[in-house]
Amino acid sequence: MANFSFLRDKPEFALFAADCIDAEEALRKSPDSCIKLTRPALDAAVKWLYLRDKNIFRKNTDNLFELLGDISFATIIGRNLLRKIHHCRKLGNQAIHNEKNFTQEDAVRCLSELFEFVQWLDQRYGKGYTPRIFDANEIFAGASLKTELCGIKMNSPVLAASGTFGFGEEFADFVDIEKLGGVMVKCITLVPRAGNSGVRITETPSGMLNAIGLENPGVEKFLAEILPRIKDKFNVIVNISGSSVEDYGELAKLLNVDGVAALELNISCPNVKDGGIIFGTSPKAAAEVTAAAKKNTGKPVIVKLSPNVTDITEIARAVESAGADCVSLINTLMGMEINVNTWKPTLGNITGGLSGGAIKPVAVRMVWQVAQAVKIPVIGMGGIRSAEDAVEFFLAGASAVAVGTANFANPSVTMKIIDGLENYLAQRNLRSVNEIIGRVVL
Numbered sequence: 001m002a003n004f005s006f007l008r009d010k011p012e013f014a015l016f017a018a019d020c021i022d023a024e025e026a027l028r029k030s031p032d033s034c035i036k037l038t039r040p041a042l043d044a045a046v047k048w049l050y051l052r053d054k055n056i057f058r059k060n061t062d063n064l065f066e067l068l069g070d071i072s073f074a075t076i077i078g079r080n081l082l083r084k085i086h087h088c089r090k091l092g093n094q095a096i097h098n099e100k101n102f103t104q105e106d107a108v109r110c111l112s113e114l115f116e117f118v119q120w121l122d123q124r125y126g127k128g129y130t131p132r133i134f135d136a137n138e139i140f141a142g143a144s145l146k147t148e149l150c151g152i153k154m155n156s157p158v159l160a161a162s163g164t165f166g167f168g169e170e171f172a173d174f175v176d177i178e179k180l181g182g183v184m185v186k187c188i189t190l191v192p193r194a195g196n197s198g199v200r201i202t203e204t205p206s207g208m209l210n211a212i213g214l215e216n217p218g219v220e221k222f223l224a225e226i227l228p229r230i231k232d233k234f235n236v237i238v239n240i241s242g243s244s245v246e247d248y249g250e251l252a253k254l255l256n257v258d259g260v261a262a263l264e265l266n267i268s269c270p271n272v273k274d275g276g277i278i279f280g281t282s283p284k285a286a287a288e289v290t291a292a293a294k295k296n297t298g299k300p301v302i303v304k305l306s307p308n309v310t311d312i313t314e315i316a317r318a319v320e321s322a323g324a325d326c327v328s329l330i331n332t333l334m335g336m337e338i339n340v341n342t343w344k345p346t347l348g349n350i351t352g353g354l355s356g357g358a359i360k361p362v363a364v365r366m367v368w369q370v371a372q373a374v375k376i377p378v379i380g381m382g383g384i385r386s387a388e389d390a391v392e393f394f395l396a397g398a399s400a401v402a403v404g405t406a407n408f409a410n411p412s413v414t415m416k417i418i419d420g421l422e423n424y425l426a427q428r429n430l431r432s433v434n435e436i437i438g439r440v441v442l
């Protein structure tokens with residue numbers, strides 16, 4: 001994140017935040033325009049301090065030199081910082097009056113002096129943040145999609161969604177898998193499952209219905225044969241499903257091994273021991289499953305929320321309280337299709353999960369609600385087919401996104417999304433998706 005961008009999250013500094021950010025942005029264009037812009041920023045920041053601190057004697061002047069000259073101001077700010085502020089002011093004045101041509105070094109120095117002052121203000125009067133050294137390289141660095149989620153380093157914030165990307169290997173010919181933030185592999189259960197019989201997938205307008213029935217080779221085979229093959233190639237996020245709370249605990253324990261980056265709990269399955277209630281539709285059951293997994297693993301636990309609920313924030317809060325490190329959403333929406341010639345449901349399982357473009361507005365809405373309700377990061381998914389779709393999720397508050405159904409239509413769609421995101425950031429002079437997370441303008 002750029003040096004001054006932390007000010008965006010500080011409404012208390014609104015009076016000078018935009019000016020500081022503009023000055024920093026201007027450095028990439030020219031040193032002169034940057035230094036010119038530090039002047040209004042400094043002016044606003046000093047005036048903010050005058051308004052804020054009752055120990056500073058109020059002066060009836062707008063003149064920055066006179067304001068800085070007051071003894072009460074000097075006492076509070078300290079000689080060292082005052083000298084830097086004066087230097088910054090002097091350069092700003094010279095730039096405004098076009099008195100000389102400045103070098104990049106001048107501009108960096110001027111910005112760093114302004115930064116030191118702003119940082120001092122934050123420490124003394126703001127809500128605080130980790131102090132940092134002003135870094136000019138950050139300003140000149142290009143856009144980067146590298147990110148970190150729950151301590152997992154990722155080459156991009158774009159992941160493959162569970163059940164739509166196999167175990168990653170199947171897509172090796174179509175994608176540069178290292179560019180992905182990770183692969184949420186097909187769901188794993190304690191024992192192998194053959195899945196549902198009959199038709200399992202059917203296309204719908206702008207999406208598809210599936211009822212695969214959690215077909216998978218089981219945890220034992222996954223650990224013995226599949227994980228060793230994929231573990232060094234990408235972040236392996238293992239999606240797990242169980243039919244009881246204990247199943248999740250057991251799976252978490254078995255998968256607490258080298259090569260597993262994180263667990264994703266698929267809680268859209270029925271609790272067989274409790275009348276078949278879907279874990280993800282009950283705050284209590286969702287919390288129990290989360291706690292059982294957390295107790296048995298040192299890996300980050302991502303809980304995948306079901307959209308088939310009235311208030312998804314209630315479930316999100318419950319799993320956060322139970323220790324979830326992250327939530328991912330949304331899983332598929334329950335749907336059904338009937339063949340009008342046979343009068344029978346199309347899917348062997350009768351009902352299935354709706355995914356793809358059709359569900360995107362529902363997913364964006366839910367990500368937006370959940371991102372406000374919890375403090376843990378959110379991975380957004382549901383109908384993402386393009387970089388613009390992904391941006392919507394970031395603006396809604398997602399820290400990363402996952403792509404599912406779109407992989408069936410175009411197996412290299414994730415690469416197109418990653419390239420598109422890089423362009424989107426570069427065109428807007430943004431250096432990281434962090435700068436757009438949760439920035440929807442209401």
Ligand SMILES: Cc1cc2nc3c(=O)[nH]c(=O)nc-3n(C[C@H](O)[C@H](O)[C@H](O)COP(=O)(O)O)c2cc1C
Nearest residue numbers: 161162163187210266330331355356382383404405
């Ligand atoms: C064929 C298929 C299989 C899926 N299997 C799983 C699964 O095993 N576990 C899981 O948590 N979600 C599973 N999902 C849900 C997806 O991971 C994703 O949450 C959902 O499809 C929404 O994203 P999308 O619209 O981009 O596909 C599956 C989805 C599809 C289409």
